[in-house]
Amino acid sequence: MAIALRGVSGHAPAMVWHRDTALPEGLDLVVLPGGFSYGDYLRCGAMAAHAPIMAAIRDFAARGGHILGVCNGFQILTETQLLPGALLRNAALRFLSQDCWLRVERNDTPFTRHWAKGDVYRTPMAHGDGNYIAEAETIRMLEDTGRVAFRYVAENGRLDAGDPQLNPNGSMNAIAGVFSENLRICGMMPHPEDLVDPLMGGEDGKPLFTGLVEALVG
């Protein structure tokens, strides 16, 4: 993630230690990257949600700051309730590391502005617990208010949440990523940062980062 941020923005991101209690001044964006915080031995992200730095991140969010959470970062954002829902074990009960296709559900956010609505892009996913779930009421609210960021689809954009080929982890409504109410927090399970360099197989994930740079810095 740090490599992708540096590559796309030209600036090395400031790294913040989990036991710190304050964020650096003047941040454009806070990113909670992937990983296995505390080994994921408890519910994924549950321990990290109580890390000392999280209080400062909540404050940052409350002040309208922009936050991107990817994979374990998304799980932490749901555990802190900065984003709704939860991530269950994949429906196949196995860790899945493969490419998937994501459909962009709206493009009027800092995270998605460099795509068109309905664009489909390829991105690697690598997780054991990416099966998005929420109460029916919450799902309805997310759908009604346009807070679904990305969905797992076929390469041609076809949606079928019941097809494990297309919706590999079994997420409700094939949801791969969601926004906060103010559209300034985005969490997603797949890893767009792993596809920002043609050498590594493509630049399909790059628009997310170039869009953020343009919206928040430019």
Next chain:
Amino acid sequence: MSAKAQRTVDEALAREFGLTAEEYGNVLSIMGRTPSFTELGIFSVMWSEHCSYKSSRAYLKTLPTTAPWVIHGPGENAGVVDIGNGLAAIFKMESHNHPSFIEPYQGAATGVGGILRDVFTMGARPVANLNALRFGDPNNPQTRRIVDGVVRGVGGYGNCVGVPTVGGEINFHPAYDGNPLVNAMTVGVARQDRIFLSAAAGVGNPVIYVGSRTGRDGIHGATMSSSEFDEDALAKRPTVQVGDPFVEKLLIEACLELMATDAIVAIQDMGAAGLTSSAVEMAGKGGVGIDLDLDNVPQRERGMTAYEMMLSESQERMLIVLRPDRTEQARAIFDKWELDFAVIGHLTDTGNIVIRHKGAVEAEIPLAPLADQAPVYHRPTAPAQKPQPMEPIIDPVGVEQALIRLIGCPDLASRAWVYNQYDSTVGGQTVRRPGAADAAIIKVEDTEIGLALTTDCTPRYCRANAKLGGAQAVAEAWRNITATGARPLAVTDNLNFGSPEKPEVMGQFVDAIAGMGEACRALDFPVVSGNVSLYNETRAPDGTSQSILPTPAIGGLGVLENVRQAVGLEMPEGCDVMLLGETKGQLGQSIWLREILGAQDGEPPELDLAAERRNGDFVRGLILDGTIVACHDVADGGVLVAVTEMVMAGQAGCVLDAPQSGMRPEAFWFGEDQSRYIVAVRDGQALATLAAKAGVPCRRLGRSGGEGLTLPSGSTISKARLLAVHSEFFPRLMDR
């Protein structure tokens, strides 16, 4: 076993600990008295096959281990080679076979953890994991349980520590039914001026314990790995260690942070035989003594005895000798990463290891004889049984049917079900993922350097002819690296064999090493690290015991100055598809023979190491100058399987010409002649001219393009059908 229950030390106890009467006699003469219970434990693990290499050491010494680019060969925790830019690649492969049968998940997981520690111990950040796995007959009900646990274990550990798992190999054979092989390889990168070794130095320097606490897990694991399984193998589950990959991740970061300072004098992980082997080896290599007070060892359980602490194989632990003035600086780093840090002793000038516990001296052993008088055996050898000669061949199915059966068979079917459970892209440096090229390609961060990584061995060749099989494993690793454009640098070996006490197994071992050595010398591809796993046997209830196929797994590493020059299997449209290397149509020991005729007969294909080198050097040069745009070596299943794999890996199909070979179609298409490559080039005629000049046999196979694979008969198999057949096996076996 509590202190109270400790038994009288005598020859009978020594035998239970795995020492022979003669070895026990040596213990008595070294000690000049009857050893204590703890001392006997230390001797028994240090002189176990696993730690002492007593049956293999004399032969391992015959392998070539040097080259201008080798910085450290065998003898350190891992091998170290120069990859340019002042950087070094540090790598090793190691087995965790016995634990993986008893407890597949933890056995495989801790195998990954152990090999990671061997590499970061030397100062390298791990950048890639690979694994070579051998399982029993897919129809054996045990196999499914073992595959499931091993794959979950490899992924569970590697994914959590954040090191991409980028390659490996899998075979199935009934000879592995009761004894699967789990060989894990880690590759790391370090600055050449920041490589850390294990020889302790500086009398009075503190000895530091860091990492996880010590529990009672894995006691006598090294001894367990040095004997055959019997009917009660599963009762040995308590000797299997339990892994904690998150602590390993913390340990990697903390050690690398400490390594950026000048605090460390020597460092070694606690692997097999735990605290015993790390303390004995560090002090022994440095020619100093070591004094440990076990009261200070961080402990997970109450009431542990000195014996238990010295023999525990609890995971994620390291032993470090520090400069005395740096102890507090080091402590602060481990505090930051929330890891235990304890000063448990110091170096002395006595040349002895002294173990104190609760005010008593539990062990005092002179280190020099413990190492120097470790047993070395030249065990008797006997020639292995020769394979049956091949019967005259009648092809019962034809080329198209055979191809369909081959690409769906257990040894050739798609491994995607397996590698899709391993995170292969974490870290963002994976240039070619599993299945995309003959070797995985990893970029070295902040450079243009690429590393090409592979593991190879063809056990059925080794059983038929161990010497040729040993050479072939090395040659295939060299070939797979070459086929990406990389320059092969060095190998790590993982020699898995049956009981060395069986003369025919010992014969296989000696022959395989002879073949490996020949190939390593011919290809300038030295062995820089490795591991031996013997006693891979399963005892049946009737008392007979079956050895595994001889399996000298080779982990190869190569380097690309410019990673952008690497090629993979995927062919562009409109290329000439050419075959380089000589085709004689050798079907002995081939997959075709086994899958189509049910025979495992004949000699394996010949291996001409001069041709291997000539063909490979030719191919590599043309990859680097951009002439060859896709490349695949010809291996199991022969030419037609290789072309089909290229079609399945990309968008373009392939239209094949009829071979002008004068040999039977099945021999041409499925023969496993060595030292061959299939390449895609823009101008096949120009390639043929260059090949003729270089003395490399070259012939056109066809042209890339179209939707699927068009056979010389004119029949086209769609890519969708190929992929469906190819990807059926694993889900059908595992997800039912």
